Amino acid sequence: MNTIKIEKTESKESGWETFNFKSFQFGETPTDHFFLAEFKNGKWVNPRIEPFHSLTISPFALCFHYGQTVFEGMKAFRQDDGKVHIFRPKKHHKRFNRSLERMCMPEIEEELFLNALEKLIQLEQHWIPKEEGVSLYIRPFIIATEPRLGVKIANEYLFCITCTPMGLYYPKPVRVKVETDYVRAAEGGAGYAKCGGNYGAAFFATKKANEQGFDQVIWTDAKTHEFIEESGTMNLMLFMDNKLVTPKLSSSILDGVTRSSILQIAKDLGIQVEERPVSWKELKEQLESGNRVELFGVGTAAVISPISCVQIQEVDYFPYIENDAVMYRLKKELDNIRRGRTTDKYHWNHFI
Ligand SMILES: Cc1ncc(COP(=O)(O)O)c(C=O)c1O
Structure with a gap:
């Protein structure tokens, strides 16, 4: 696996500078960047971080038809001393691979998973303000992208990691x-x-x-x-x-x-x-x-x-x-x- 290429957004203003952390709906606003890698010819290639953008995928892509989609959900936090961490990413990684195995999808090595997460969260850590209550929700996912209408296990996939802020969650009964x-x-x-x-x-x-x-x-x-x-x-x-x-x-x-x-x-x-x-x-x-x-x-x-x-x-x-x-x-x-x-x-x- 090659090193992760990083392309930063050219926009002068990053989203977090104008984002209203006091009042927002969960899951609507992506952070500035996301991670991508493709699975082709039996291996994960081209790992990179890019400014957030939409994807172009063939309507024939197998994920649209036969359900080969797997995801994870975890969080990054800022501590009282300002340091940022991701909570139990290794445990999430293990579960990710168990899900992938069950769906006949290619697994991700721990090194790539952690490296991608670390690089992305380093870039997006401004989205976690000092004030208690806001964390960064991290959504890794893999979808089958091989364009083929026949029912089969795909041999091409896309792995992405996206992030979105998550607000203070009052545990309403x-x-x-x-x-x-x-x-x-x-x-x-x-x-x-x-x-x-x-x-x-x-x-x-x-x-x-x-x-x-x-x-x-x-x-x-x-x-x-x-x-x-x-x-x-x-x-x-x-x-x-x-x-x-x-x-x-x-x-x-x-x-x-x-x-x-x-x-x-x-x-x-x-x-x-x-x-x-x-x-x-x-x-x-x-x-x-x-x-x-x-x-x-x-x-x-x-x-x-x-x-x-x-x-x-x-x-x-x-x-x-x-x-x-x-x-x-x-x-x-x-x-x-x-x-x-x-x-x-x-x-x-x-x-x-
Ligand atoms: C079906 C289901 N059960 C349980 C959980 C709780 O798991 P976790 O604590 O890893 O978020 C989740 C959330 O991920 C879920 O989607």
């Missing part, structure tokens, strides 16, 4: 319903991969739930619809009986980086952690028992998302979301690591 009709992913399917099709396939049930006043659905396993899996773009966790409980990973659940971080933080705080199947019946029993039950989602975007209402079999239940809930303590610990306020003992912060 969400309303969810346990979904027992529709399925997001089945055992042996591609649910553990971060491929575009998983998200498209989730829209229909989520839209129906939205129409009924819910923000998200909690997916259940495809075979029995008894065990809860994940929700939207978050893994699920419960705090009950002084234990942090989360559904065990399987081929139908995404191996969330936030999930793994929160589990480690909980263990370090002396909280007992259980990764095991969790049925909606157990959740229902716990909520009906009058015990304090916290239910929340964890993911890169929200970090933690408290769940204020969960509908199970047409009945609404109200998990605990008051200020002294354990989930906020876990979130604070994670924030402290990211801001450099506490020791990053697992070296999750990858400085650029």
Whole structure:
């Protein structure tokens, strides 16, 4: 792999100088540059960073037809001392490759992935202001570009990394319903991969739930619809009986980086952690028992998302979301690591 060529924007004013960091919609504004590389003749070539621009792709490109698209989602932060880091890029890289393998797409070497990220974030770090709350969301993705209408595994691909600012995310409690009709992913399917099709396939049930006043659905396993899996773009966790409980990973659940971080933080705080199947019946029993039950989602975007209402079999239940809930303590610990306020003992912060 050759070195990464960098072409800087010629525009006198960079986007960040005029960008309103106090009020903006997530995901609308790209930063000034992005990374690109092509896969041709069996290898990744021409790695480069260019001013952000649209792409020209053949309407025959295989990504438009048979779903070979894989992506990642991670963040870069500025610490209190001004230093910028990317959070756990090596773990994201491993998941990226697992997704690529599942979709028969070419993997990316860790060196290229990290090098591309470091160079790009060095260039775009002005998009992370000093004030707490704004981070830089990083979206690496790979699409099949070979122009061919026949159903086949492509042999040409494009790898890009784009960035967009992400604002202070107030963890507004969400309303969810346990979904027992529709399925997001089945055992042996591609649910553990971060491929575009998983998200498209989730829209229909989520839209129906939205129409009924819910923000998200909690997916259940495809075979029995008894065990809860994940929700939207978050893994699920419960705090009950002084234990942090989360559904065990399987081929139908995404191996969330936030999930793994929160589990480690909980263990370090002396909280007992259980990764095991969790049925909606157990959740229902716990909520009906009058015990304090916290239910929340964890993911890169929200970090933690408290769940204020969960509908199970047409009945609404109200998990605990008051200020002294354990989930906020876990979130604070994670924030402290990211801001450099506490020791990053697992070296999750990858400085650029
Ligand atoms: C389906 C799904 N589950 C869980 C997660 C949480 O994963 P992470 O913590 O790595 O963002 C995400 C977000 O990436 C997701 O899209």
